[in-house]
Each structure stands twice: as structure tokens, then as C-alpha cells.
Amino acid sequence: MTNWAGRTAADIAAAVREGRVTPRQVVAEHLERIARLDGRIGAFRKVRAEAALAEADEVASRADLAGLPLAGVPLAVKDNLAVRGEAHLDGSAATPDTPADTDHATVARMRAAGAVVVGLTNVPELCVFGTTDGIHGIARNPWDTRRSAGGSSGGSAAAVAAALAPIALGNDGMGSLRIPAANCGLVTIKPGFGVVPAGIGHGDWFGMSENGPLATTVEDARLVLSVLAGKEFARSTAATGLKIAVSRRSPLVGTAVSRPYTNAVAQAAGLLEGAGHRVRRAEPPYPASIGLTALRHWTAGTAVDAADLDPALLTRRTRVHAAIGRRFLSGVRVSDSRDRLRDRLTPFFAEYDVLLTPALARRAPEAAAWHERGWLRNALAGSNYSPLTPAWNLTGWPAMSVPLGELPSGAPCAVQLVGRPGSEAVLLSVARTLETLRPWRRTAPVE
Numbered sequence: 001m002t003n004w005a006g007r008t009a010a011d012i013a014a015a016v017r018e019g020r021v022t023p024r025q026v027v028a029e030h031l032e033r034i035a036r037l038d039g040r041i042g043a044f045r046k047v048r049a050e051a052a053l054a055e056a057d058e059v060a061s062r063a064d065l066a067g068l069p070l071a072g073v074p075l076a077v078k079d080n081l082a083v084r085g086e087a088h089l090d091g092s093a094a095t096p097d098t099p100a101d102t103d104h105a106t107v108a109r110m111r112a113a114g115a116v117v118v119g120l121t122n123v124p125e126l127c128v129f130g131t132t133d134g135i136h137g138i139a140r141n142p143w144d145t146r147r148s149a150g151g152s153s154g155g156s157a158a159a160v161a162a163a164l165a166p167i168a169l170g171n172d173g174m175g176s177l178r179i180p181a182a183n184c185g186l187v188t189i190k191p192g193f194g195v196v197p198a199g200i201g202h203g204d205w206f207g208m209s210e211n212g213p214l215a216t217t218v219e220d221a222r223l224v225l226s227v228l229a230g231k232e233f234a235r236s237t238a239a240t241g242l243k244i245a246v247s248r249r250s251p252l253v254g255t256a257v258s259r260p261y262t263n264a265v266a267q268a269a270g271l272l273e274g275a276g277h278r279v280r281r282a283e284p285p286y287p288a289s290i291g292l293t294a295l296r297h298w299t300a301g302t303a304v305d306a307a308d309l310d311p312a313l314l315t316r317r318t319r320v321h322a323a324i325g326r327r328f329l330s331g332v333r334v335s336d337s338r339d340r341l342r343d344r345l346t347p348f349f350a351e352y353d354v355l356l357t358p359a360l361a362r363r364a365p366e367a368a369a370w371h372e373r374g375w376l377r378n379a380l381a382g383s384n385y386s387p388l389t390p391a392w393n394l395t396g397w398p399a400m401s402v403p404l405g406e407l408p409s410g411a412p413c414a415v416q417l418v419g420r421p422g423s424e425a426v427l428l429s430v431a432r433t434l435e436t437l438r439p440w441r442r443t444a445p446v447e
Contacts (some may be wrong), residue, residue: 017071023056023072043159068114076168078383094313105197121155142444143411146423150180173209175389178401182359193396205301240276261358320375359414369440
């Protein structure tokens with residue numbers, strides 16, 4: 001029997017379209033793997049075994065099967081996106097356990113393309129923090145289960161890294177796609193503002209949150225992004241001659257980047273220069289206030305999302321986070337700090353096509369019940385290991401995480417690629433060059 005778990009979404013869809021395998025066979029194999037392995041990983045909050053098999057049969061009967069880009073591909077969905085017939089609980093006891101009447105726009109597009117939703121993945125409460133743990137369990141990095149998968153799309157990342165699903169949906173308000181992707185050795189892209197329907201929480205954290213894919217290859221990320229955006233991002237031939245800026249420092253003063261991540265950037269820079277790009281060391285002009293700007297928007301976004309929830313049912317770290325955010329809320333609504341940040345960084349991206357940075361500053365925190373710890377300890381843990389992602393939510397510009405190199409534990413390391421508005425295809429092309437020149441291991445050894 002052909003083993004479909006661990007295959008790419010592109011491979012699975014091609015096989016289904018050509019009649020070499022049925023959607024039911026593919027989905028059943030992934031469900032069996034989830035049942036066997038997820039107890040050690042904690043990727044899923046809800047597995048839709050019976051519903052997924054029924055949906056697989058519906059895909060098989062579609063008249064347009066031969067043209068579906070994701071025909072029969074199992075899909076994991078982050079538990080803050082509506083899936084028809086399921087409640088999305090956002091990792092909290094305070095959210096209503098009410099089944100959704102309709103799919104979120106991104107889920108609807110994925111299903112229209114032939115994907116089958118196998119389950120809803122674990123998130124930290126209200127998708128706030130940089131580790132994924134809470135009342136529904138702890139999502140662990142399949143490459144190193146002593147460590148958190150990251151947050152807030154940690155369950156989705158863990159599912160894909162363990163080949164429980166070939167692709168997953170997540171979203172990113174301060175790095176919530178790129179952080180777990182970097183931890184778990186995956187490719188992701190946070191699209192720029194307006195490229196993919198958002199509709200996350202109550203206002204998308206003031207327009208900073210974007211939906212996007214988690215995948216094991218650049219091609220799968222491109223394929224899913226095309227479906228989500230409703231427009232084709234062409235398969236790129238490797239571009240050459242781009243001006244690529246290389247920065248290895250943290251935007252936050254006093255937060256150091258560890259050697260594995262600076263080494264990964266140096267390796268990536270060498271590969272891209274060898275591929276014909278013009279690579280230069282250059283530091284973006286981050287303002288000293290960027291940390292405070294990020295904190296104000298991060299907490300205020302949570303204050304909005306928590307406004308209608310019973311605070312007694314929220315964990316202490318979330319209550320504190322929302323309370324801090326309420327103090328900033330009115331100021332954030334009228335603030336021009338993000339416009340000033342864009343204005344400050346725009347000349348840099350007029351000179352450079354792509355910025356290459358570390359994806360993270362250090363390895364993820366331990367896999368533990370961080371939701372039982374205090375707010376300050378959580379906030380410091382997150383900012384100390386992931387200071388390089390929030391700037392690009394504040395600007396609304398596209399950014400990717402791409403696997404490159406290894407940590408001393410053997411878990412994956414990663415770099416970040418950032419571009420100006422509308423440069424998603426350029427970033428995918430650069431990522432494809434790195435993938436070609438330095439292929440990564442796609443699936444964690446969790447058998």
C-alpha cells in the first residue's frame with residue numbers, strides 16, 4: 001500500500017485527480033496516524049474523523065474533481081477559524097461552545113479547492129502567546145517534544161511537522177505563523193495586508209493579523225496561498241539579481257540573537273549570493289520605540305477580543321494581558337505610530353528588494369503549562385525568543401519563515417524573509433532558491 005502520510009499536498013492532489021488514490025484512502029490514513037501519534041504531540045483540539053471521511057467521499061463525487069488544486073488533501077485548521085458544524089473555542093473556557101453555521105472565508109476557499117478538514121488545532125487562549133498550551137493541552141514540537149511548538153498557530157505547525165496533515169491553516173498577528181513554523185521546520189508566509197481574507201477575532205488586531213499556510217515545501221505554501229488569495233501565484237523560476245539586505249540583530253535593544261540563528265542567516269546569505277543575488281549587510285532603521293508600539297497593539301487587540309467574555313473563565317495571564325490592553329485601547333485606535341513605522345522603513349525597501357533576518361532569536365521555551373504562570377513571565381519568554389516578527393505585522397508587509405540549518409538538539413533552525421507590499425511572489429522565489437540549494441528534512445521522526 002502506498003504511504004500517503006508524509007507526502008506533499010501537491011503530490012496527493014495530483015494522485016487523486018489522476019485516480020491513483022481516493023480521497024477516503026488518503027484521509028483515512030492521516031486519521032489513523034493522528035490516532036496513533038497525536039497523544040504525544042498535542043496538535044489537535046478536535047479530530048473530525050467521521051465528518052472528514054464523509055467529506056472525502058463528497059470530494060470524490062464532485063464533477064470538477066479533475067480540476068481541483070487540493071483534491072482530497074487533508075487540512076488542519078487553527079481553532080480560531082470557523083468550520084461549519086464545529087465550535088471554535090480559541091483555546092479558552094470563556095468562549096461559547098456553539099457550532100458555526102458557515103465556514104470562515106479561508107476554510108470555504110480551501111474546501112472549494114478540494115481540501116478535507118480533518119480537525120481543529122490547539123492554540124493558546126485567544127491566540128495571544130508564543131507557546132501553545134492551555135485547557136486543551138500542550139502542543140509540542142515534533143522534532144523535540146521537550147520544547148513548545150510555539151504559538152499561536154502551534155497546533156497547526158505540530159500537525160504538519162508530524163505528517164498528521166500535509167498542510168494547515170493558521171494566522172499571524174505578531175508572528176503566530178512564523179514562530180511555530182520556525183520551531184517546527186516548516187515553510188509559511190504571512191501575506192501582506194488585504195491579500196487573503198482576514199476576519200480574525202473582533203477586528204484582526206487592528207488589521208495586523210493575516211491568515212496563511214503552513215506547509216513542508218515552498219510549492220505547497222505557494223499552492224495554498226493561491227487558493228486563499230483567490231489568485232494564482234505563479235510557480236517561480238529562481239529569480240536572480242535581487243538586492244538582498246542581511247541583518248542579524250534584534251529590533252529590541254538588549255535582546256541577543258543566538259549563534260545557531262545568526263549562523264543560519266550567514267548560510268542563507270552565502271547561498272543567495274552564490275545564486276546571483278546582490279547580498280549586502282544592512283540594518284533596517286528600527287525605531288527605539290518599536291517594542292512599546294508592538295506591546296500596545298498586542299495587548300489592545302486582546303482587550304477587544306476579550307471584551308464580551310467572562311473574565312472569571314479566562315486564565316490569569318490573559319486577564320492581565322487584556323487589562324493592560326484596555327489602558328492602551330483608545331490611544332491605539334487614533335495612533336499614527338504604524339504609519340510612522342512604515343514611513344521610516346519604506347526608504348530601506350526602496351533600496352532593497354528583500355530583507356533576510358533570523359526567524360527567531362533562540363530556541364522555543366520548554367513545553368509546559370505556561371498558561372498557569374504569570375503574565376510577565378509569559379511576555380518575557382515570548383519577546384526574548386521571537387523579537388524579529390512583530391515589526392512586519394505593524395507595517396502590514398509580507399514575511400516568510402523558511403527552514404535552514406539545525407539547532408544543537410537536531411531540531412530545525414530557520415530564517416525570515418521580508419518584502420515590500422505586493423512582493424509575495426518574490427519572497428516565494430527566494431525561498432524556493434534556498435530550498436533547492438539546501439533542502440530540509442520535511443517530516444519529524446516521531447514514529
